[in-house]
C-alpha cells in the first residue's frame with residue numbers, strides 16, 4: 001500500500017490542499033490531519049463545514065472534474081496515538097499544505113505539539129521526504145531561521161509561489177503549478193501541468 005501523509009495547517013491557501021488531495025492517484029492511501037485553525041480557514045475559503053460533512057465527502061462534491069479517488073483516512077490533530085505518529089508506520093512522505101509559520105516553527109524546533117508536527121518530526125528522523133508549503137509574506141528573521149533549520153533537518157521548504165510561464169487561465173491552474181511541484185518532490189505521479197521543454 002502506497003501511503004502519503006498530508007497535514008493542513010492554519011494558513012491561507014486552502015485551495016492548494018484541495019487541489020493536492022484531488023490529484024493523488026487512486027492507488028494511494030492518504031493519512032490526512034487538519035489542525036483546528038485550518039478547519040476554520042477551510043470553512044472561510046472553501047465553504048467546507050466540518051460539523052456537517054466529512055472532508056472526503058466535501059472533496060467529492062466540491063470537485064467538478066474527476067479526481068484521483070485516493071482513499072482518505074482523517075486523524076484528529078490531537079490524536080498522538082494515530083499510526084502516522086510513529087516512524088514505524090511506513091509512508092512515502094509527507095506534505096504540509098498550506099504550512100503556517102507556527103507549524104514551520106514546531107517542525108524546525110522539534111516541538112511536536114500536535115499530530116501534524118509529530119508526523120513531520122518522525123518522517124524527518126526516518127529520512128523521508130517532508131514538503132512544507134509555507135504560506136506567509138513577508139518573512140521575518142524567525143521565519144527565515146526556521147526555514148534554514150527545517151531544510152538542514154531534511155525538509156523541503158516549497159513556498160506557495162506559483163509561476164506564470166504556463167499562462168494559467170484559472171485560479172485552479174495557478175494552484176496546480178505548486179501542487180505539481182509538491183507531488184514531484186514526493187515522487188507521486190501526476191499530469192497536472194505541461195513540463196517545461198515537453199510542449
Ligand SMILES: Cc1cc2nc3c(=O)[nH]c(=O)nc-3n(C[C@H](O)[C@H](O)[C@H](O)COP(=O)(O)O)c2cc1C
Pocket residue numbers: 008009010011012013035036037038041044099100101102103114135136
Ligand atoms: C484567516 C486566517 C488566515 C491565516 N493565514 C495565515 C498564513 O497565511 N500564514 C501563517 O503563517 N499564519 C496564518 N494565520 C495564523 C495561524 O492560523 C496561527 O498562527 C495558528 O496558530 C496556526 O496554527 P496551526 O499551524 O497549528 O494550524 C492565519 C489565521 C487566520 C485566522
